[in-house]
Amino acid sequence: MREIHAPLCSRCGRPFTASGSNHLCKDCLIGERPFLRARAYGMYEGTLLEAIHLFKYSGNTAVGSILGRIMARKVYDSFDYNDFDVIMPVPLHIKKLRARGFNQALVLARVLARKKGIPLDWKTMKRSVDTSPQVGLGQSERSRNVRGAFAVDDAGRLQGTRVLLIDDVYTTGNTVSACADLLMESGASSVSVLTLARA
Secondary structure (H helix, E strand, C coil): CCECCCCEECCCCCECCCCCCCECCHHHHHCCCCCCCEEEEEECCHHHHHHHHHHHHCCCHHHHHHHHHHHHHCCCCCCCHHHCCEEEECCCCHHHHHHHCCCHHHHHHHHHHHHHCCCECCCCEEECCCCCCCCCCCHHHHHHHHCCCEEECCHHHHCCCEEEEEEEEECCCHHHHHHHHHHHHCCCCEEEEEEEEEC
């Protein structure tokens, strides 16, 4: 599995091929991001891609727990678990949850919360709209697809909270951005993102 290391974008975590120091990528220079920073364990390819597919699409949650432990062991650039008050997974819509039987982001988040001693909150944020799968959609289609797809039950729980948002794969960042936008609007003081893989 090819781990992601510096140099990378100091905001979204996109790895750079050239040597040098961390700096903002073109997308982060042009547009605002609602999250403070995003980091990922490794590239969404090869063995890691196969492991994620086995976990996510074949229902192998034991593989998911192993992947969560791998995520927890890595030291991420410019990233300190002491900076977070709560860990939250990207939620699945109830229809997808029933069909799959589990939320892959929650499996990873549970492992991280236990290993790092950070409270886990998987109830405050919900996926209120059953969106189409993001796979195969372009950048603008992905953005439209998740706009307004999430809701917060009790914004009072989030006031001044530093949130670590967990998902399995960071592709364009539209899903985690939609969640981060909502969490910030609901009173969170900051949102950072940690994913297992980066496409």
